[in-house]
Amino acid sequence: MTVAAPEPKANMGNPAPRYDAVVKVTGRATYASDMPLASPAYAFLVTSAIAKGRVESFDLADANRVRGVIDIVTHEKGPKLKELKLYSNGGYAGTTIQPLKSAEIAHDGQIIAVVIAETYEAAREAANRVTVSYTAVVPSATFDSPGTTTAAAKGQNSQFKEDPQVGNFAKAFEDAEVKLTASYDTPTQHHNPMELFSTSCAWIGDNLVIYEPSQYVYGLKNGVAEQLGIDADKVRVVNPYVGGGFGSRGSMTPRTAIIAAIARRLNRPIKLVPTRDQGFTIATYRAETRHEIKLGASRDGKLVALRHEGAEVSSRPDAYCVGGTKTTTRLYACPNVDSLVSIVRADRNTPGFMRSPPEVPYLFALESAMDELAVKLKMDPVELRRINDTTNEPIGGKPYTSRSLMACFDEAAKAFGWSQRSPEPKSMADGDWLIGYGCAATCYPTQMGPSAARVRLQRDGRTRVEIAGHEIGTGAYTIIAQTAAERLGVPLEKVAVFVGDSELPPAPVAGGSNSTASTCSAVMMVCDQIRQRLFKAMMPNQSLTDRAKETVGIGQTPATRAAKSDRSLDLEKAFDALGAGVVEEYGEWKPEDAPLDSFQAMHSGHVRLVGGHSLKDKIAYAFGAEFVEVRVNRFTHEIRAPRLVGAFAAGRIMNPRTARSQLMGGLIWGMSSALLEATEIDERTARYVNDNFADYLVPVNADVPGVEVILLSEQDDHINPAGAKGLGELANVGTNAAVCNAIYHATGQRIRKLPVRLENIEV
Amino acid sequence: MRSFLYQRATDPGMAVQALSAAAAANNPLTQAAAQPLAGGTTLIDLMKLDVMRPAAIVDINPLARGWSGIETGGEKLRLGALAKMSDVAAHADIQRHYPVIANSLRLAASAQLRNMATLGGNVMQRTRCSYFRDTSYDNCNKRIPGSGCAAMDGVNRMHAVLGTSDQCIATYPGDFAQALIALDATVEITGKSGTRSMPFAQLHKAPGNTPDIETTLQPGELISAFSIPRRWPRSVYLKARDRQSYEFALSSAAIALDVQDGMIRDARVALGGVATVPWRAREAESLLKGQKFDDGLARRAADAAFADAKGRQHNSFKISLGKRLVARALQQASTMEV
The missing domain is CATH 3.30.365.10 (Aldehyde oxidase/xanthine dehydrogenase, molybdopterin binding domain)
Known part of the structure; x- marks a missing residue:
């Protein structure tokens, strides 16, 4: 892996060093909880230990005895806040579940009390000393749990507008020379940005200043104002640096208005720094998904029928849905396409956007299925993509503004050494390790x-x-x-x-x-x-x-x-x-x-x-191709991915240094998503069990010895004045499938459920 | 974390006194009102999580002058309890003569943790059971005796298949302890009445009906050193885990072999990541003893090591994984250059 910034090619800006490099490396960048406040009080959250039911009573005596405790706010004297609307229904919130409104509990880890104290330590100690009596109801945890309800996404989520369809899928599939039907699962995942979900609120007269890591300061400002019932011009949100977002900070969470209201009541600035495990339940996450893909093709590899059915878990009150069929039904030339997305409601916190929201789970399914089809056709998986490459998306026939998918495949294949691959599964090895090469397409809408x-x-x-x-x-x-x-x-x-x-x-x-x-x-x-x-x-x-x-x-x-x-x-x-x-x-x-x-x-x-497929007479996506080498240990079945190679084209590359960094992070996350990351749910209690960095694994340096990012020149005059396609979420889309496809090549075993762990290997 | 009294012990007597004064005879040591602080890599964690709530901390780091030695001369290796994991792992003589020790330490935790953590603290590391470490679960027999076990039918992929009871299936998480078992180490313990020694294998207690009692240490006792005989030239530590570094074992094996003219004169097989305590697989050892090594023997020994294993919903894979790992470790030990 080279550490030098890539040389700019045609239509690329200079690889200027990062504007904020020095302040970050020297620790002088001020994140939200670093902002100085005059004599703040400290908040610590108490969260529910059950996922469904109600709080019967609190015993606060022991907690109140901790020196420095100022107040313990429960629903009995909770802040009076206006009703919330979900962002997709014209509001600002990522969930409509409002903590401290009543004794009702709708999900694991819901905020049920806020301890305010003179120090963080006192607030934490008092929170530990709060005793809660619950009446628990058996919750529905996930897919297949008793008590869940399932319905089509269309009609219940205003942002999910269509189940794309064209031609006659049923007939075409029936008549297809080669057919594939396969199901795929992706797990619950949490963003876990390094910076915790902190919030500091300070009132200056009628004006509120909020320091909070947010991916949308205008949304948060207006959302909090609406909840508090005050003029939005009196609210200011400040966060010059945000320690990672990945979608978890795009919409308003309930904590902000609660802290703001308590700060107003106490007439004192309040600083909240929730714990890592609380971050699993007071913000959003990627819910688990299920997919069924049907592909029909002619013997020469041309797709004639494609159907993608997806199901996603959401909370009881909110119909969150990522609905990636808008991408998977348009990626390849195919005259007969059908799709359906459903939402399954369970007793969970409301999920939300997570880096490459629809594409990550949905392309995992499609790009795994394409690899399976290539195997059935005895065809190189790169060639199968080439045969089905297209200049126009098949649903509405609109032209792609630019599309360098196959150029990316060719560049990445060359850099990776794809031609060295012997196509038979289980045919490559090095000592104790079986070697597999796999690849997949990646794409992301230009918005x-x-x-x-x-x-x-x-x-x-x-x-x-x-x-x-x-x-x-x-x-x-x-x-x-x-x-x-x-x-x-x-x-x-x-x-x-x-x-x-x-x-x-x-x-x-x-x-x-x-x-x-x-x-x-x-x-x-x-x-x-x-x-x-x-x-x-x-x-x-x-x-x-x-x-x-x-x-x-x-x-x-x-x-x-x-x-x-x-x-x-x-x-x-x-x-x-x-x-x-x-x-x-x-x-x-x-x-x-x-x-x-x-x-x-x-x-x-x-x-x-606007963008992606929603443009009037064109469709705009960035593309890439990803190649992965996996090694599977014959004895332990441990799976490692020592080499990740991706080639990407995304219009004008504003800065090859920051672009590469984004794409490299994406490739690493993609590998992590395939092999490591899953939030484990205790199905009896609908609670997240591994809600910390020791148990929710992300890669360490030793897991990613080789990551290569290749930036292709691409000029696109049809997207925006900058000529740039977003690439932050491009690289982690194809990696899940590329890893599984490589595992198939190494072991001959097709794994359709993520993450892949050593117990899933049966060589 | 709750408020606590911080004390600094400048000599062993002071530490022992401070610890025994606070220890009630009927309490397990893990719940004693005073806890010793060495590297702090487990204790501070558990205090922040409110799992351990000591009223006092006795900082024993000042004892390092006498208790952190690494003495490799002669027929015995003596390791002070306050020696840092990283220092021991990097020691050339240990790498050469006691590879299983160096490797078990090198493969544990992260570089930062190994720089902080001490050997004595490491063998006392408490389980990583998620339900034990999260006080919002009311049912943990280890934390609250008699309250039940949430892991038994919960998410138990990381849990033990050997040495379990119907009270507890929490895994002993460490690596180094298996090496000590494999090398017949002795642990030296300092207490009120001076110093005593016992086989290291007798330090940990399987959960049985009292999962809250984890060791045989008495109130006020501290581990002061480990002593390891130099009689196992062939020793291997293998560890299978989800990522390449900084992760606990799903299964590990510490193997020591004494082979002469192709014949196994004696063998030690210790297992980690799969058992409630550092596990010695005696059945496997006796099967190996007196036999000529081949792959079939390795497999039979591995099968014997897991003959009594009990898997649950998510951790049954550890039985077959553990067997493959043990067989592989035996192969490596038998063929290693000595």
Whole structure:
């Protein structure tokens, strides 16, 4: 593995070092719980030990005796909060289950009391001394548990609009020369971002400041205001750095308004740092899913029929659903397609987005099935993909804006040494280890959302970019700075970027891999406004608008093309002509096909992403190909993945260094997801058992000796002004299947249930 | 974590006195009001989790001057109880003459933990049973005697198949202890009436009807050293686990063989990750003794080691895994260069 940043190829930005590298490495980056508060009180949560039933009583005597305890808030004197609406129903919340509202308990680990004390230690000790009497009801834990209910997703989740279908699947499958039917399972998983789900709240008069790791400061600000019944302009959310998100911080969790309300009642800032295990139940997670895939093909490998049926677990009140059939039914050319997604309701906390929400479980199923089909056809799995590659998605016939799937397969295959693979299973070995090579396609929709930005340029070139984007570890600061520097022709080190603050111009949720496309498109547009003003000042007699257009390429022209014909400004002359020391511009950008209410929604914290298959007359996805070498020990059946190779094409690569880092992390997570990560549920009690980092395994360095990321050049002028496809969630999509396909090659054993552990191997 | 008194013991007598003063005769040691603190890698964890609630902590790190020696000369290896895992694992003589010790330590925990953790603390490490470590479960016989066992029919993939009782199936989690068993180690214990020694194999107690009593240590007693005879040139430690590092064993085997002219004169087979205590598989040993080594013998010995194993819903795989691991470890021990 090389540590140097990749050299940029065509249509790639510079691999500039990270804007926040030094503060992070030296520990000076201030995360939410690092923010100084004046004389704060500390909160510690008490969470339920049952998943269903009610709290009969609390014995707080012992807890109240702990020195430093200020208050213990239970439902008996819980904060008065307004009803919640789920984000998918026009609200802000990731769950409508409201703790401390009543004695009712709807899931394991629900917040049932909040201890407030002078110190964290006192709050924790008192929380440990709270005794709770419950009346427990037997809960329904998961699939197949008695008491669950199942219904089609369509109609109960407003974001799940269709079960894609085309042609006549039943007949085509019936008539197909080669058929495959297979079922696949994926487990419950938790994001476990390194930074815990902390919240600090401080009131200054009627104004509330919230320090909380959030992937959507505008959503959180508006959501908390709504719950508290106050003006959203009085709420400010600040988080200049977020220690990982992965989707867990995209929607509002119940804790924030509770802490805010208690802080107001006590008239004192409050800091909450929940524990790792509490993070499993007070936020969202990826629920377990089940799939049945039916593939029909001609003997030469052409798909003639494809059906994908998925089922997902959600909570009793909320119909959360990822519904990845929108992607799996469109990935390959196939004239007859059918699909169905169902939701199974159990006594669980409401699941939510988790890195590459629909694609991860759904592509695991499809890409495993493609490998199985290749085996049936006695065909190289790469060639099977090539035969079924397409320029238009099969459901609506819309063209892909660009699609480098097979180029990625070819590049990755070459780097991996795919040609060295002997196709027979169990045919490669090294000492005690059976060796398997496997591959899979990966893809992720290209999404964009309305975004605003404010940019200030000074005569000396110093530039300030303000945008309520989010630095969740991805490199947002860096590429926003690069975008402004490039667009204004100023040195990178003169650009200061401010994100993670709801007082700044709104940006979308940092989710769905839209941030780069959205924020950079907005920043580019606003930089162009500045340039226009300056050019206008310098050339007052020319046809101004035309001149400016020609020079700076405003509108939907992609960055790269504009850059080619662009002239740099003589800043000092331009400022002299303008007669000003500073130019400041604010602007609001929205993508093509954005809904009419986009800007209004943007300011009130509602997400309006467009892209992927939802564009009017085109479909936009980023693609990649992933190759994995697994080794399975003949004696212990231990499974290791010493080599991961991925090639990816995602339009303009803004910064090859941060892009590679994202993709490398994705590949590692993908392997982890296939071999390690699963939240174990005690089916008797519907409780999460391994809710800590010792028992919920993620890879250590020794597990990932070799990870190679290859960035392909790709230019796409049909997606957004930045020309960028989101890639944060691209790399961990195909890995699950690639690992299982490699295990099949190593052992001859097809495993259709994740994660794969040594006891699943029977060699 | 609850408030506690912190004391520092500057000599063994002081430590023993502080610990025995707080120990009530009818309490198991794990629930004694005073607990010794060495590396702290288990105790602090369990206190934060509210599983252990000592009123006092007796910091014995000042005793390291006398208790952390690594003496490799002569026919015996003597390891001070406060020697760090990392120091022992890196010691050239130990790697050469006692490979099973070096490897069991090297494969345990993470580099950071090995730098902190002591040998004495390591063998006293408590189980990783999720239900034991989470006080929101009311039923754990180890934590609350007589309360039942949530693991028995719960999520028990990591749990034991050997040495279990109908009260407890919690796995002994360590690695080093198996090496000590395999090498016939002696443990030296310092208490009120001075120092006593016993075979290390007698330190841990299987759960039986009292899973809260985990060792034979008496109130106020501390492990001060381990003594290991140098009579096993062939020794191997194998460990199977879910990830490549920093993970507990699903199954491990510490093997010591005395082979002469192809004949096994004597053998030790100790098992980890599969049993409630560091496990000595005597049936396997007696099967090996006096035999000429071959793969069939290794398999029969492995079968014998797990003859009494009882699997439950999620951990039955450990029986077949353990057998394959033992057979492989025996093969490696028999062919190793000495």
